[in-house]
Amino acid sequence: MSEARTLVFEIFRYNPQDPDTAPHIQRFEMREEPHLTLYLALNYIRENLDPSLQFDFACRSAVCGSCAMIVNGRPVLACRTRTADLANTIRLQPLPVFELIGDLSVDTGRWFRGMAEKVEAWIHSNEPFDPSAPEERMEDELARTIYESERCIECGCCVAGCGVALTRDDFVGPAGLNRIARFMLDPRDQREDAEWFEVVSSDEGVFGCIGLMACQDVCPKELPLLEVHAYLRRKMLLSKAPDLLKNISARRKESAPKTPS
Numbered sequence: 001m002s003e004a005r006t007l008v009f010e011i012f013r014y015n016p017q018d019p020d021t022a023p024h025i026q027r028f029e030m031r032e033e034p035h036l037t038l039y040l041a042l043n044y045i046r047e048n049l050d051p052s053l054q055f056d057f058a059c060r061s062a063v064c065g066s067c068a069m070i071v072n073g074r075p076v077l078a079c080r081t082r083t084a085d086l087a088n089t090i091r092l093q094p095l096p097v098f099e100l101i102g103d104l105s106v107d108t109g110r111w112f113r114g115m116a117e118k119v120e121a122w123i124h125s126n127e128p129f130d131p132s133a134p135e136e137r138m139e140d141e142l143a144r145t146i147y148e149s150e151r152c153i154e155c156g157c158c159v160a161g162c163g164v165a166l167t168r169d170d171f172v173g174p175a176g177l178n179r180i181a182r183f184m185l186d187p188r189d190q191r192e193d194a195e196w197f198e199v200v201s202s203d204e205g206v207f208g209c210i211g212l213m214a215c216q217d218v219c220p221k222e223l224p225l226l227e228v229h230a231y232l233r234r235k236m237l238l239s240k241a242p243d244l245l246k247n248i249s250a251r252r253k254e255s256a257p258k259t260p261s
């Protein structure tokens with residue numbers, strides 16, 4: 001039987017509330033146990049080596065989204081990451097883009113709330129609310145597609161892995177684009193394509209995305225983000241197709257050679 005490894009954790013430490021501290025990396029060592037996850041390792045470190053270490057966990061089963069962090073340069077859910085799948089030295093850093101609370105803990109909630117307000121992520125309907133009305137029916141296929149988008153656990157991995165979100169605060173990010181598509185697909189949402197165009201079609205929306213698909217690669221729930229982006233691009237182009245055709249035909253007329261009178 002092979003000997004248990006000694007794992008070296010290089011952990012980002014910083015408390016933004018304490019002006020006397022500076023960001024730095026702290027090393028911790030521990031023996032690897034069978035079936036060790038980063039959740040268990042971080043708890044071991046906090047309980048035995050440094051009680052001040054900050055990190056977030058709630059469900060421990062890839063459901064709540066709170067334990068996302070950068071592990072050896074890649075955004076992942078720490079609760080479902082086994083040390084056996086990693087090298088001896090494991091570097092842990094907080095997700096970028098989100099506000100740092102301390103060490104490995106970030107405030108994803110504020111970012112997701114801001115994004116939801118920006119894209120108005122709720123059903124827009126002019127129908128008066130009738131609590132006694134029977135539930136509206138929906139095609140199974142459509143309900144399944146909407147459910148796919150709803151599987152997002154708001155962990156922030158896709159946002160942290162997105163080069164555009166890293167450089168632009170106003171970009172709604174892959175999770176925002178996914179949320180927009182969810183409401184655009186929903187027949188109960190009465191927003192017209194033209195209204196969506198204002199929200200989605202600028203650099204802050206789908207046309208800001210450079211399409212390298214890091215978001216889909218790192219999504220722990222394997223959401224089909226590539227399909228979501230393609231759907232949004234198609235919808236936006238089609239919603240403006242009549243205007244585009246009108247402009248093209250006007251330009252053609254202007255540039256057509258004049259017939260001598």
Ligand code: SF4
Nearest residue numbers: 162209210211213215
């Ligand atoms: S495909 Fe678009 S949204 Fe996804 S990571 Fe790349 S730039 Fe960001």
Ligand code: SF4
Nearest residue numbers: 152153155156158219
């Ligand atoms: S789309 Fe995936 S990676 Fe992005 S927040 Fe949702 S679950 Fe996390």
Ligand code: FES
Nearest residue numbers: 060064065067079
């Ligand atoms: S602790 Fe909930 S997703 Fe990891």
